[in-house]
Amino acid sequence: MSQAATELIRISGHAGVVPGAGLNREFQVCKLVDTTTCIGCKACEVACLEWNGYTFSETTFDNSYQTMPETAWNYWNLIKFNEHERADGSMMLLMRKDQCMHCADPGCLAACPADAAIVQYANGIVDFQEANCIGCGYCMTGCPFNIPKFDPPSRKVFKCTLCNDRVSVGLEPACIKACPTGCLHFGTKSEMKELAETRAEQLRTNSGFQDAGVYDPAGVGGTHVIYVLHDAKNPELYGGLPKDPRIPLSVRLWKGPLKWIGNFGIIFGAVGVFIHYLRFGPKVVKEDEQELHGGTP
Amino acid sequence: MSRDPYLLPNGRVLRYSFHERLVHWLTGVSYVYLLLTGLAFWSPWLFWIAVILGGATISRELHPWFGLVFVFGVSLMYSLWHRQMKETPADKAWWASIGHYIRNEDDQIPSADRFNPGQKLLFWGFFWNGIVLLLSGLILWLPQYIPWNLRFLRLAAVFVHPVCALATIALFIIHVYMGTAMERGAFGSVIRGDVSRAWANKHHHTWYEQLLRNSAARK
Numbered sequence: 001m002s003q004a005a006t007e008l009i010r011i012s013g014h015a016g017v018v019p020g021a022g023l024n025r026e027f028q029v030c031k032l033v034d035t036t037t038c039i040g041c042k043a044c045e046v047a048c049l050e051w052n053g054y055t056f057s058e059t060t061f062d063n064s065y066q067t068m069p070e071t072a073w074n075y076w077n078l079i080k081f082n083e084h085e086r087a088d089g090s091m092m093l094l095m096r097k098d099q100c101m102h103c104a105d106p107g108c109l110a111a112c113p114a115d116a117a118i119v120q121y122a123n124g125i126v127d128f129q130e131a132n133c134i135g136c137g138y139c140m141t142g143c144p145f146n147i148p149k150f151d152p153p154s155r156k157v158f159k160c161t162l163c164n165d166r167v168s169v170g171l172e173p174a175c176i177k178a179c180p181t182g183c184l185h186f187g188t189k190s191e192m193k194e195l196a197e198t199r200a201e202q203l204r205t206n207s208g209f210q211d212a213g214v215y216d217p218a219g220v221g222g223t224h225v226i227y228v229l230h231d232a233k234n235p236e237l238y239g240g241l242p243k244d245p246r247i248p249l250s251v252r253l254w255k256g257p258l259k260w261i262g263n264f265g266i267i268f269g270a271v272g273v274f275i276h277y278l279r280f281g282p283k284v285v286k287e288d289e290q291e292l293h294g295g296t297p
Numbered sequence: 298m299s300r301d302p303y304l305l306p307n308g309r310v311l312r313y314s315f316h317e318r319l320v321h322w323l324t325g326v327s328y329v330y331l332l333l334t335g336l337a338f339w340s341p342w343l344f345w346i347a348v349i350l351g352g353a354t355i356s357r358e359l360h361p362w363f364g365l366v367f368v369f370g371v372s373l374m375y376s377l378w379h380r381q382m383k384e385t386p387a388d389k390a391w392w393a394s395i396g397h398y399i400r401n402e403d404d405q406i407p408s409a410d411r412f413n414p415g416q417k418l419l420f421w422g423f424f425w426n427g428i429v430l431l432l433s434g435l436i437l438w439l440p441q442y443i444p445w446n447l448r449f450l451r452l453a454a455v456f457v458h459p460v461c462a463l464a465t466i467a468l469f470i471i472h473v474y475m476g477t478a479m480e481r482g483a484f485g486s487v488i489r490g491d492v493s494r495a496w497a498n499k500h501h502h503t504w505y506e507q508l509l510r511n512s513a514a515r516k
Contacts, residue, residue, distance in 0.1 A: 263340070269466070
């Protein structure tokens with residue numbers, strides 16, 4: 001978005017070509033999380049809290065390194081740890097940075113009834129506008145990744161913004177900035193996709209991870225956070241990453257066919273009774289027919 | 298001569314007691330609020346209703362509480378009327394002549410008791426849909442307490458709640474139309490409580506005859 005404002009199309013009193021005109025810039029941004037080089041240091045968790053102004057939350061010890069069971073309304077970035085035993089008996093500590101995936105086809109946005117409480121920017125960021133949030137929690141039901149979280153005192157739902165405030169002024173998200181191993185990357189979607197595929201190929205050919213691959217689920221139209229996984233065939237191993245996430249069927253039925261059937265039904269009903277009145281009129285009781293008509297069939 | 302509680306001295310018949318009318322309007326007013334705020338959440342084209350009713354945040358906050366009032370009203374109605382709402386073998390004949398009823402060919406309709414089978418359908422429709430609306434509504438009220446592995450409950454609730462609401466809207470449209478425009482005298486019966494003897498005889502003949510028999514037995 002910010003790039004569009006710096007791109008020239010016409011210049012007054014200018015001889016010759018317009019510099020940069022016709023340039024085709026890609027606006028779609030993407031975060032790449034390479035789980036194979038994550039060391040689980042949680043610098044991204046801290047950077048997220050710092051940038052977004054949240055204090056550290058109480059942690060839950062659950063016999064793992066994980067800070068808490070799932071992300072919270074004020075804890076948008078959480079590394080999920082899984083001690084995974086492989087077929088040959090060796091152990092792997094799988095670590096995946098969990099946050100909003102910024103789906104191209106966002107279930108939260110589809111389910112939301114409040115005008116402009118959730119917006120999707122042209123660069124792919126899906127952002128909650130808390131001022132317009134009515135706190136219904138439908139987004140929590142629409143999301144296939146369990147990301148939006150409700151804050152009871154404010155009655156609003158919060159989630160990762162992909163640091164929209166930083167990205168819009170040309171900075172990378174706070175988590176990317178903090179990562180010491182370079183397992184986090186930020187750039188355009190096509191660049192990140194290319195980098196991820198290169199890395200996956202490297203893992204397959206050089207490191208013996210035959211099933212290494214990129215997680216960019218097509219069921220939600222692709223995401224603006226993509227993962228490199230050692231085992232792309234079993235994303236569930238990485239802290240319950242869904243294999244084929246999509247907007248839930250019941251949400252699609254509710255916002256699709258049911259809406260049409262319902263609206264048609266309501267209008268049909270209201271018009272129907274009006275037409276009935278025009279055709280047949282009211283049931284009027286003649287006050288003198290009381291004793292005349294008393295027969296029971 | 299002791300005064301008959303139903304056959305009023307001015308040639309009127311008591312159709313609904315004060316208690317019944319109060320329960321009716323408690324349920325009715327809460328339903329209308331639920332309907333309006335529910336429609337606001339149903340479609341973006343109707344979101345303005347929530348704005349008029351004090352904003353969507355307040356509507357979302359109050360909708361569940363009004364739901365509890367509504368369910369309370371329905372349960373009072375159940376205790377008042379469920380015996381009279383019981384389906385009887387005679388109802389089949391009434392439904393068979395529903396065409397006559399719709400065309401106002403009233404002399405060809407089997408006589409009705411205190412509640413005709415159409416009213417029974419309305420009552421049980423609201424009763425059963427009310428139960429499902431309550432259960433799904435509780436889930437929608439506090440979704441943050443439904444853990445992720447019980448997510449199917451939330452997914453079911455977001456679909457079932459509007460389906461049942463639409464079913465009640467169908468009943469509601471017919472109920473309001475019949476109670477205000479179609480059946481002259483019916484609206485007064487739920488406001489002041491009484492109807493004319495001719496009205497009672499025409500629309501609820503079996504009930505009226507029973508009142509007459511009871512009155513005669515009392516004398």
